Amino acid sequence: MGTSELVSGEIAEDFSAYFLTSEQRPTAIALGVLVAPEGACLGAGGVFLQPMPQASEETISYAEKKIAEFSNLSALIAEEGAERILRERFGQERYEEREIVFRCRCSRAKAASAVLSMGREDAEKLLEEEGAIAVHCHDCNTDYVFTREEIAALFGGEEKK
Ligand SMILES: [Zn+2]
Structure with a gap:
């Protein structure tokens, strides 16, 4: 396991820096989200470009020019759609x-x-303090609450020490 410094706090720039320092692969990434004033997502997407092992200098500089067109990616996706961008550009x-x-x-x-x-x-000590045991999932923010009865049933098969 390794770590890579965050260079800017901008996700795309940090990913680019990660691929360069950690994997020694030049990588161009553009990301964007366009949100309407009322909160609806109008366009969101990303472009991720890495050269194949035998890519020519010409191909790489073509890709570098192309990625510059995506400086306003979210608006572009809202206007053209991701599929049209891929097909036409x-x-x-x-x-x-x-x-x-x-x-x-x-x-x-x-x-x-x-x-x-x-x-x-x-578990029983926590029950005494809290009245119930809640398990919180930090990924999706769901709380699973277990009542005293549920805890007793959970440990039902075990001998109390
Ligand atoms: Zn979850």
């Missing part, structure tokens, strides 16, 4: 399309096993 056809969704892998069962891993003694 890069002459690319779509290879694959996947729906992107945010899905958290947490579940009540996983939260319950986290409670079990505390051990009965600590």
Whole structure:
């Protein structure tokens, strides 16, 4: 495992710096989100370019010129759409399309096993202090709350020490 310094706080610039210092690969990244005053997302997307191992200097400088066209990426996507940008500016056809969704892998069962891993003694101590045990998922902000009865049922199979 390694770490890479954040250079600017701008995600695209930090990713570029990461790929250069960590993987020694020149990488051009442009990212953008255009949000309407009422909060709706009008255009969001990113361009990620890395040269293939045998890329010529000519190809790389062509890509460098192209990425400069994406300085206002979110507005461009809102106006033209990502597919038109790929087709008309890069002459690319779509290879694959996947729906992107945010899905958290947490579940009540996983939260319950986290409670079990505390051990009965600590769980009961926490119950006495709090009245219930809440497991919070920091990825999706879900709270799994276990009542006294649920905790008793969870540890039901275990002998109290
Ligand atoms: Zn979650």
